[in-house]
Amino acid sequence: MSDHDQLLRQLIDRMTASGSLRTQPWKDAAAAVDRHEFLRNGFFRVVPGSSPTAWTPVLQDGDGWLEACYADESLVTQIAGTIKPTDIRGEIMREPTSSSTLPSLVLRMLEDLGAEPGMEVLEIGTGTGYSTAVLCARVGAGRVTSIEYDEEVALQARETLSRLGTYPNLLIGDGLLGGDQGALYDRVIATCAVRTVPAAWLERTRPGGQILTTIGGWLSASELVRLTVHEDGTASGPVLGGQVSFMLARPHLAPPLGLLPDLNRGKEREAIIGADVLDDWTTRFVAQFAVPNAQRLKLRHGQHDEDLLFDVESESFAALHQDHGRWIVRQDGPHLLWDTVEEHLGRWHSAGTPTVEEATVRVTSEGQSIHW
Structure with missing residues (x-):
C-alpha cells in the first residue's frame, strides 16, 4: 500500500469515527478520490504566532505536504483573489480567497x-x-x-x-x-x-x-x-x-465601510439588550435575519468603547456603550437597527432561545426568514 493510500484509509477511518461519513456508498466515493491530486499546486500554511495572520506556501513534496493533504483540515489555496502558493517565497499577509475544505x-x-x-x-x-x-x-x-x-x-x-x-x-x-x-x-x-x-x-x-x-x-x-x-x-x-x-x-461580500457618519447625532436610550450578546455565534446568526445589511465594528468614540452596527447603503447606525453597568444605544438613519435587533431577539428569547437545530428557514420572493 502506497503512502497516500494508507493516509487516505486513515482519513476515512477518522471521518467515520467522527460521524461525518455515515453510509457505505459515500465511504466508497471518498475512497475513490485521492485528495493530494487536487493540491499539487501546494497550499498556504499559517505562520505560527503571526499577527496579523501571515501565510507561507507549502509546495508539492515539500515538508509535510502529503500528510497535510490527508489531514482533516481546510487548506488555503489562493490569497487576495489571484496569488497561488507557487507565486511567492516567504510570507504574505493578505486575506484567503479560495481553499480546499x-x-x-x-x-x-x-x-x-x-x-x-x-x-x-x-x-x-x-x-x-x-x-x-x-x-x-x-x-x-x-x-x-x-x-x-x-x-x-x-x-x-x-x-x-x-x-x-x-x-x-x-x-x-x-x-x-x-x-x-x-x-x-x-x-x-x-x-x-x-x-x-x-x-x-x-x-x-x-x-x-x-x-x-x-x-x-x-x-x-x-x-x-x-x-x-x-x-x-x-x-x-x-x-x-x-x-x-x-x-x-x-x-455577497460586505461593501467597504468608507467614511462613517457623524456618530454624535441620533437619539439615545437605555438598551434592553446589550451589544455583548453579539459575541455569541448563535445570537449573531439569529440577529442577521433582522439586520442583514449591517456590519459590526468596535471603536473608541469620545470617552467610550463602542459597538457599532452600520448599514453602508442607508447610513443607518446603532452605537452602543456601557455606562455604570447599563447599556446605552444611540441610533440614527432611516432604519433603527438596534430596535429591530431587540425585537427580533426578543421573539427568540420569548420562545426560550431554542437551538438553531430547532429552527426552520423559509425563502420566498420577498426574502428569507427564520422561525421556531
Missing part, C-alpha cells in the same frame, strides 16, 4: 444532500475539484454540473479532473445565477456561503428537490441549511447546525 465537512454535506445515482446535481463552487470528484464517484460524472466564479481556479480544477479521467459538466461564471439556462436539478449544493438564497437556485431546482447551502452574513456567523423547494416556488427547511463556516460568495 476540510474533508469531513465535504463528506458531511454530501451525506446531508442525499444525492443518489440518477439524480441531476448542481454544485456551486468547484474550488479545487475535490468535492466535485467525490460527487461524481457517487452519482456519475454525467449527472454533475459544477460552476466556479474564478476562471483560473476553474481551469485548474478542470485540468486535475481531466487528468484523473473524470468529466463532469464544468462551467465558469456566477454560481448565484444557477447552472445551465433552462436546466433543472434534483439537488443543489453550495461550497460557499450566501447572505440570501438566490432566486435562481429555487428556479433551477425541481419541486421536491433540495438545496444545501450555508447561510451567513456580515455579522460573521453562518449555519448549514437544507431547503426543500415547493410547487409554488418557495422553499423551506431545517437549520442543520454545527457552526459551518464558508467564505461568502464574492458578490
Whole structure:
C-alpha cells in the first residue's frame, strides 16, 4: 500500500469515527478520490504566532505536504483573489480567497444532500475539484454540473479532473445565477456561503428537490441549511447546525465601510439588550435575519468603547456603550437597527432561545426568514 493510500484509509477511518461519513456508498466515493491530486499546486500554511495572520506556501513534496493533504483540515489555496502558493517565497499577509475544505465537512454535506445515482446535481463552487470528484464517484460524472466564479481556479480544477479521467459538466461564471439556462436539478449544493438564497437556485431546482447551502452574513456567523423547494416556488427547511463556516460568495461580500457618519447625532436610550450578546455565534446568526445589511465594528468614540452596527447603503447606525453597568444605544438613519435587533431577539428569547437545530428557514420572493 502506497503512502497516500494508507493516509487516505486513515482519513476515512477518522471521518467515520467522527460521524461525518455515515453510509457505505459515500465511504466508497471518498475512497475513490485521492485528495493530494487536487493540491499539487501546494497550499498556504499559517505562520505560527503571526499577527496579523501571515501565510507561507507549502509546495508539492515539500515538508509535510502529503500528510497535510490527508489531514482533516481546510487548506488555503489562493490569497487576495489571484496569488497561488507557487507565486511567492516567504510570507504574505493578505486575506484567503479560495481553499480546499476540510474533508469531513465535504463528506458531511454530501451525506446531508442525499444525492443518489440518477439524480441531476448542481454544485456551486468547484474550488479545487475535490468535492466535485467525490460527487461524481457517487452519482456519475454525467449527472454533475459544477460552476466556479474564478476562471483560473476553474481551469485548474478542470485540468486535475481531466487528468484523473473524470468529466463532469464544468462551467465558469456566477454560481448565484444557477447552472445551465433552462436546466433543472434534483439537488443543489453550495461550497460557499450566501447572505440570501438566490432566486435562481429555487428556479433551477425541481419541486421536491433540495438545496444545501450555508447561510451567513456580515455579522460573521453562518449555519448549514437544507431547503426543500415547493410547487409554488418557495422553499423551506431545517437549520442543520454545527457552526459551518464558508467564505461568502464574492458578490455577497460586505461593501467597504468608507467614511462613517457623524456618530454624535441620533437619539439615545437605555438598551434592553446589550451589544455583548453579539459575541455569541448563535445570537449573531439569529440577529442577521433582522439586520442583514449591517456590519459590526468596535471603536473608541469620545470617552467610550463602542459597538457599532452600520448599514453602508442607508447610513443607518446603532452605537452602543456601557455606562455604570447599563447599556446605552444611540441610533440614527432611516432604519433603527438596534430596535429591530431587540425585537427580533426578543421573539427568540420569548420562545426560550431554542437551538438553531430547532429552527426552520423559509425563502420566498420577498426574502428569507427564520422561525421556531
